[in-house]
Amino acid sequence: MRNSRTKYAILGWLSREPMTGYDLKKKTEANLAFFWSESYGQIYPILHKMEKDGLVTMVEDREEGRPPKKIYSITDIGKESLLLWMKKKPDKDVFRSELLLKLFFSQCCGPEIIKKHIQERMDDSRAKLREYDEMMARMALNRNDDPAFSYWTMAVEFGINSELASIDWCKQTLNNLESFEKKE
Amino acid sequence: MRNSRTKYAILGWLSREPMTGYDLKKKTEANLAFFWSESYGQIYPILHKMEKDGLVTMVEDREEGRPPKKIYSITDIGKESLLLWMKKKPDKDVFRSELLLKLFFSQCCGPEIIKKHIQERMDDSRAKLREYDEMMARMALNRNDDPAFSYWTMAVEFGINSELASIDWCKQTLNNLESFEKKE
DNA sequence: GATCGCATGTAAGTGGTTACATGATTTA
């Protein structure tokens, strides 16, 4: 837990508004899914520790006939810790691709198998692009006054560019594999 | 270890030529670094297990005055296992970006800090592009007859496209942040 | 009556890295 970025993702969210562990997870899924993820198994224990360390405070919200919520807010110490992290040079992006691994070793079985995988990847990328469009539309509707929206847009733009680049690569590589096949 | 892809990365390499655990690590670093990595702490134990499972065989190579090598070769069972894996739909690419996480939460500290990070990222991407060029040149020299080279080129092409897209995004985002600043 | 969404949490397991130990040879 020493170097966990989960802590800072939580502080980032709480710097906007107080919320529960459940909210944290749902918001991360809905907004950051393509470049970040968190699980309950991380969130809840870390939230407890953060409270103990004075980074956040918690109030219990008991409404009748509903499961009690624990609403967390960021403290001044938490804000300081967040700012310190923001200033640090970000770690390298993590990228790991089984598709490229399979492509690299495709000599062992010929181009047909990997062609199918790349075709499917192209379809997946197109589906993702449609998702981004929906996300953008949904967010733009009720948030164009929020300064956070601008930052969010730039992040999503990265995802869109990546998928566009991925689709181009798929087409190009499918062509390469085609002509490669004839040569053999 | 049940579903470890390390196993298949090893089988992939050994399907080309027999080699040692040390070679496996070095070759992965030199050729797959931008989309795959392995550590000795994974390679050696898994290699032992693979031998026990009959996926590979090992011969010891003792030359005088040198540390003894263990040279691994793929078996027919190993080849079968590799082929089965090749045919399976590849897992989703893993992507995780602290840079985008920081961008997303930049509301908490304003655009200056993230601008610096993005500027640095652009420099890093350019450096990576130069590395790819070197890799391509180095490989093209002595390998243009090897059919594996074509597959390798296509994989590297993905990396090049990604970095190109990343650089574009950096420029564009830097511009956005500039005008965003003036509005505030 | 079943399942979904809200809401919190834990235990076990995953795949993987890091740090370390050992020791010879080659290069700077």
Place this chain on the structure above:
DNA sequence: TAAATCATGTAACCACTTACATGCGATC
């Protein structure tokens, strides 16, 4: 003679995921 490279290996740790447990209310 110090450092880098070759070469194998293990123990401890790491961040994180998955599966599970609980239970209420709303919806299908």
